[in-house]
Amino acid sequence: MDKIVILATLVGALSVTPVSAKEFQNHTNMMNHGDGHLMDMDGGMVMGQNTDTLPGGCDKIAATKEITVRAGHKFSEKFPGTMYAFDQQEFQFEPCTKLTVHFINEDDIRHQWMMHGLPKYLYPKGMFHLEVSGPGEVSGTLILPPGDKTYLVHCDIAQHMEKGMKAQLKVGKGAEDLPSIPGVTTSVFPDDYSGKPYSAEEAAANAAPVTDSSTPSPVPTPASSANGAETDTGLSGTTVIGIALGFLLAPILAKRYKGMSPGEIVAALIESAKRSLKQIVSLLSGIFSKSGTAKTSASIKK
Ligand SMILES: [Cu+2]
Numbered sequence: 305m306d307k308i309v310i311l312a313t314l315v316g317a318l319s320v321t322p323v324s325a326k327e328f329q330n331h332t333n334m335m336n337h338g339d340g341h342l343m344d345m346d347g348g349m350v351m352g353q354n355t356d357t358l359p360g361g362c363d364k365i366a367a368t369k370e371i372t373v374r375a376g377h378k379f380s381e382k383f384p385g386t387m388y389a390f391d392q393q394e395f396q397f398e399p400c401t402k403l404t405v406h407f408i409n410e411d412d413i414r415h416q417w418m419m420h421g422l423p424k425y426l427y428p429k430g431m432f433h434l435e436v437s438g439p440g441e442v443s444g445t446l447i448l449p450p451g452d453k454t455y456l457v458h459c460d461i462a463q464h465m466e467k468g469m470k471a472q473l474k475v476g477k478g479a480e481d482l483p484s485i486p487g488v489t490t491s492v493f494p495d496d497y498s499g500k501p502y503s504a505e506e507a508a509a510n511a512a513p514v515t516d517s518s519t520p521s522p523v524p525t526p527a528s529s530a531n532g533a534e535t536d537t538g539l540s541g542t543t544v545i546g547i548a549l550g551f552l553l554a555p556i557l558a559k560r561y562k563g564m565s566p567g568e569i570v571a572a573l574i575e576s577a578k579r580s581l582k583q584i585v586s587l588l589s590g591i592f593s594k595s596g597t598a599k600t601s602a603s604i605k606k
Contacts, residue, residue: 329347330441331347332443334349348435348437348440350444351431351433352427354446355445359426359450361450362447363400365402367401369402369404370406373391373405373406373407373408373417374390374391374408376388376391378410380486385468386467386486388467394471395474397448397474399449399452401448403447403448405417405443405445405446406442406443408440409437409441411438413438415435415461415469416435416458416459416464417434418432418433418457419446420458421453427446432444432446451579452476453474453476453479454474455472455475470484472485494507
């Protein structure tokens with residue numbers, strides 16, 4: 305008889321236990337582990353928070369901004385072939401902006417808002433990272449570096465970025481667009497719903513026009529390999545010239561970073577050298593490809 309009572313109590317207790325979705329949780333009481341790392345034992349996390357250290361090359365905080373970004377399956381519905389998405393795919397801010405991101409997860413699973421490519425002397429592993437497991441909200445702050453650059457923002461949980469949870473954040477004018485941003489840039493591997501077996505030639509022929517010239521073409525076309533020999537030598541030449549010019553520019557750039565600690569100067573120098581190197585290389589490769597086209601058309605005339 306006792307056994308029946310115990311069993312009935314157990315069954316009753318189990319049926320009362322809520323097995324429904326987790327309730328929305330605001331992760332405002334996280335433990336500060338230092339170095340911008342905050343977390344609680346309930347799935348809320350901030351990494352790379354920086355509320356007061358100016359990045360090298362910033363004289364002051366240029367602006368203070370707050371944004372709310374939502375993450376969830378429902379935001380992917382307008383992008384065929386995706387499963388997850390943020391509610392916005394593109395952000396743009398002035399260099400040296402102090403940015404607070406309120407990140408809201410609307411799914412019952414784990415999502416992140418992870419920004420990459422930040423200067424590593426200030427942000428551990430070059431990352432700023434917000435994370436919420438299950439429905440809830442977490443907020444974090446960072447100070448954006450100077451210069452025009454496009455940063456990748458994504459969810460790093462396996463397959464979440466590949467399935468749509470990807471965005472870009474432009475500082476200043478930004479740099480080249482990133483590929484496969486849902487609704488913003490061309491997909492590197494466009495989805496095919498025809499049911500036919502994959503053919504590389506057909507995919508190349510049907511590829512959507514690439515809006516940005518810097519977006520890599522998914523499949524090399526036979527035409528480009530025909531001019532290949534000249535393009536190859538041109539590229540290695542521009543790289544060498546670019547590196548040489550980069551070294552020449554370095555002492556001039558050093559003047560701009562007076563009064564900074566040696567670590568900050570080195571980091572800021574590397575950042576600017578990289579930027580100018582990129583600009584020089586793209587400028588020179590532009591000239592080379594133009595002269596290449598001129599030669600080709602001249603030889604056709606002959
Ligand atoms: Cu995710």
